[in-house]
Amino acid sequence: EPPRRQAGRHAMLVDLLRAACAERPVLLRVEDLHWADPETLEALAHLVAAADPLPLLLLFTSRVEHSPLDGPWRHRLGDTALTSIALKPLRREDALSLASTLAPADDAYTQRCVARAEGNPLFLVQLLHNGPGRDSDSLPPSLHNLVQAQLDRLPVEDRLALRAAAVIGQRFSEALLRHLVQQPDYRCQRLVEHGLVRPQEGDYLFSHALIQDGIYLSLLKAGRRALHRRAADWFADRDPQLYAEHLARAGQTADAAEAYCAAAQGEAERYRFGRARQLAEQGLALVPGHAGLVCALGDVQLGLGAVEEAERHYRQALADGAEGELACRAWLGLAECRDIADDFPGAVDALQAAQSVAEARRLPLALARLHYLRGNLYFPRGDIEACMGEHRQALHYAREAASREFEARALGGLGDAHYAAGRMISAGEVLQRCLSLCETHALGRVEAANRFMLGTVRIYLNQWQAALDDSLASAQTAARVGHVRAEIVSRLTAGWILIDLDERDGAREQVRQALRLTHELGARRFQAFLQESQARILLAEGEVEQAQEMAREALAGSRAMGMHFIGPWILGSLALSCTDGEQRRAALAEGEALLAEGCVGHNYYRFYRAAMEVSLQDGDWAGARHYAGRLSDYTRDEPCPWSEFFIQRAHAVCDWQEAADGVPAGDLPQRLQYLRDTAQEAGLLTSLPRLAQCA
Secondary structure, three states, rough: HHHHHHHHHHHHHHHHHHHHHHHHEEEEEEOOHHOOOOHHHHHHHHHHHHOOOOOOEEEEEHHHHOOOHOOOHHHHHHOOOOOOOOOOHHHHHHHHHOOOOOOOOHHHHHHHHHHHOOOOOHHHHHHHOOOOOOOOOOOOOOOHHHHHHHHHOOOOHHHHHHHHHHHHOOEEEEHHHHHHHHOOOOOHEEEHHHHEEEOOOEEEEEEEEEHHHHHHHHHHHHHEEEEEEEEHHHOOOOOOOHHHHHHHHHHHHHHHHHHHHHHHHHHHHOOOOHHHHHHHHHHHHHHOOHHHHHHHHHHHHHHHOOOHHHHHHHHHHHHOOOOOOHHHHHHHHHHHHHHHOOHHHHHHHHHHHHHHHHHHHOOHHHHHHHHHHHHHHHHHHHOHHHHHHHHHHHHHHHHOOOHHHHHHHHHHHHHHHHHHOOOHHHHHHHHHHHHHHHHHHHHHHHHHHHHHHHHHHHHHHHHHHHHHHHHHHHHHHHHHOOOHHHHHHHHHHHHHHHOOOOOOHHHHHHHOOOOHHHHHHOOOOHHHHHHHHHHHHHHOOOOHHHHHHHHHHHHHHHHHOOOOOOOOHHHHHHHHHHHHHHHHHHHHHHHHHHHHOOOOHHHHHHHHHHHHHHHHHHOOOHHHHHHHHHHHHOOOOOOOOHHHHHHHHHHHHHHHHHHHHOOOOOHHHHHHHHHHHHHHHHHHHHHHHHHHHOO
């Protein structure tokens, strides 16, 4: 998310500085600190904090007005040694020394300029640029008038050009300037010769910000607005942000609000949520209550994971009169917020409201998003047919809208639906198509939401290394694009794999990070998942009572959210951690009853695996064979390597224990060795001890 990316930038700057200081002492100069935005000041504060042990001198310059050197930023620096030098007006001898670089110091005109400038170097330089023969005494004591006097000496076309340049800003391109003055051959040479602007990296820069300010303020309102309108036309297809800003300054308030809305959406689509929020807020300052901007702010907050704030903005947009496509967008955003908050009825109602608008206005992109979100709602409830049908509808509308992004999302949803049905091989194939689209079209956020699912599926294909790589890569991608929910599930998946690898420290760290993000996002659905993982880690460490307590906490959370998402899985883990035989049997009975009602596919795999293990621990060979048979029945249409391994393991261990006189018959030793080798290769290391006993 943005704070993590910002922290990375700060760390990079400090590392670069340390590397430079390791070679030689360094002077780092930052001019005009009064122009620094909060992000730049934050970065500089980190550099100052790192400076103390380094051979480094930091030099800042700032105007007195708006200087951060005397404000809260200065207090952030703590005990860092900071010497402030207030630059007073130049002494006469220093002013003469400066003047001598531009004109003879003993010249009468130079002497008058020095006296009139009263120690202000900018005034002095500009007075001298007026040149001998001009009466310096006639200039008023303000930079505005000083700049105006300089303007008056220019030919008309240069005066017009300089005024147009002031509308653009401190830095401007010659091409844009030509557009504003409507002179395709205009050149800035005379402006450079008069010291008003200077070339910089292909563009031009006013020699001082106050020069640009003075010229801009001298413009009549009507002329200023006309130039801003012309500048807006230039930026319309080049820079959405500058287009919006110039429309605002041109007095085109309504158009500016729409432009800010589009610019904010564009930034959000590129995951630059901080900038998107700033643009939306700038637009709202122009037109308070503008429904489109309020909705855009909701999209930004949703992207940042601030679900409550996002929901507040979506509701405000609807209350402020959002209509048509905008109302549909607000309802869809609200549905996504309710889904994250695990409010199924609220999400269903919001989607129904969105659907009435989207169908009436025939909005294929909105319908693609709507059916995708509805499919996601059915997934944790184990309503597989409804989940599959909704994602197929989403794919249809995504293709009608020619949206690669929502086509990829719909494919990811179909992969989820196959996963929910327990068809792991089919799920993997569809997810591969989804990720291929993401890679081709640089859909990082969609990739983050689906890469971990491929990792999850690969667990059941016994591809543990690829599964772990996918999960960790997905967590990194999700963190980079600010997709908190995807990062949670990516780390959750990595935790499962590490538990089977008996790498408890690694698993614990992944679960810890995922729990932190779960609390930040308010996604209660995943808390029970993570608590189940914690219970498994505690059980592996021999902390049976703590494991049982954690499993019961997970079960309580699952009961509150709905048992069909992960309930049987948790009941299997609870049975493993229970020392009381009656409680074990009760947990297994409840889990099997839930599976008979229909649940998300992973429950069948995980519950039957746990139930087989409980039966083997209890010496209940018939029970182990029963649960192995149930898993075999469930996966009959599409067996996968993971389920086949545990089914064969249960039968092989039972065959060993039931062998007459303890002598294994037939190919049982070879079968057991095959299973040991498979467990080693598939990363199912926690299943090895039971196999090792059969020797």
